[in-house]
Amino acid sequence: MTDPSLDQVFARLADRDGDAAGIYTTLAPLYRAMYAARGRVEGQLATVREFAPAATRTVLELGCGTGDLLGALGARYDRAVGVDPSPAMCRFAARHGPVCRADARGFTPRSADLVVLVGAVLGHVRPDDEARAALEHVRETLRPGGRVVCSVHDRRGLDGPRERSLTRTVEGYEVTQTDEQRPTADGEFEWRVTFTVTAPSGERRQVTTTTTLRAFEPSELERWFADAGLDVIETRPRTYVDGDGEDGRAFVIAGRRR
Ligand SMILES: C[S@@+](CC[C@H](N)C(=O)[O-])C[C@H]1O[C@@H](n2cnc3c(N)ncnc32)[C@H](O)[C@@H]1O
Numbered sequence: 001m002t003d004p005s006l007d008q009v010f011a012r013l014a015d016r017d018g019d020a021a022g023i024y025t026t027l028a029p030l031y032r033a034m035y036a037a038r039g040r041v042e043g044q045l046a047t048v049r050e051f052a053p054a055a056t057r058t059v060l061e062l063g064c065g066t067g068d069l070l071g072a073l074g075a076r077y078d079r080a081v082g083v084d085p086s087p088a089m090c091r092f093a094a095r096h097g098p099v100c101r102a103d104a105r106g107f108t109p110r111s112a113d114l115v116v117l118v119g120a121v122l123g124h125v126r127p128d129d130e131a132r133a134a135l136e137h138v139r140e141t142l143r144p145g146g147r148v149v150c151s152v153h154d155r156r157g158l159d160g161p162r163e164r165s166l167t168r169t170v171e172g173y174e175v176t177q178t179d180e181q182r183p184t185a186d187g188e189f190e191w192r193v194t195f196t197v198t199a200p201s202g203e204r205r206q207v208t209t210t211t212t213l214r215a216f217e218p219s220e221l222e223r224w225f226a227d228a229g230l231d232v233i234e235t236r237p238r239t240y241v242d243g244d245g246e247d248g249r250a251f252v253i254a255g256r257r258r
Helices: 006-013 028-035 040-051 068-076 087-093 128-141 218-227
Strands: 058-062 079-083 112-117 142-154 162-170 173-183 188-198 204-216 230-237 250-257
Touching (some): 006 028, 006 173, 028 087, 028 173, 058 068, 058 128, 068 079, 128 142, 128 218, 142 218, 142 230, 204 218, 218 230, 218 250
Parallel strands (some): 058 079, 112 142, 142 204
Antiparallel strands (some): 142 250, 162 173, 230 250
């Protein structure tokens, strides 16, 4: 099956209301268009490589999304496998490497040298008990001494509503993504994304979708890592960017299986 083009997505936007069109399902081609930005994958890969054990052969990427990083990991290591629960994302990712539609639980214990969850994947795993259980499964999947690299939203950067807009031209369409982030409760925030898509003909369509995500205090996630049997190697602000005004919004945490 071929991926939907922006022509097809644009046609579908006519009869969609926001919540029926999840950012990782119907709107996945728009997500890809906006996030497969130059510099992002390179930044993610550089961070992963820095923390990867020297003898890394097998890498598992949880929440691999469109698979751009997965392809880079596959080129660098003997084996990189992507995992994502979204069939639409898995379809894109399959062009870059082996993928399965699953979560961390499906993997053989002690089979991976490195597990990667970047781009706020852990923040998507709700509620907290599930996210903590996911970290325990990550620990089980890692061989002793194996490592995990994770990036999440920084709760300290979300003390009030935030908004930003980014415009790119893709396949002749001008796509503007407006993100609104509004803290809700217990570290969660609502991420409301509006895509405004202008066709080459000048016709314009708009769709909004909302997702609830978890942001973390670094010390809080460090405790979760420790509780899951992962020794924290380092926690640091994420420095690579995928758009303007990203600084201070996310941090990277790397851990090691005891
Ligand atoms: C913000 S995207 C990040 C994708 C990719 N890692 C990147 O950096 O571009 C979050 C991804 O997490 C996936 N996801 C959502 N819930 C998940 C879960 N419980 N376990 C694993 N992945 C999940 C989504 O389908 C989506 O592809």
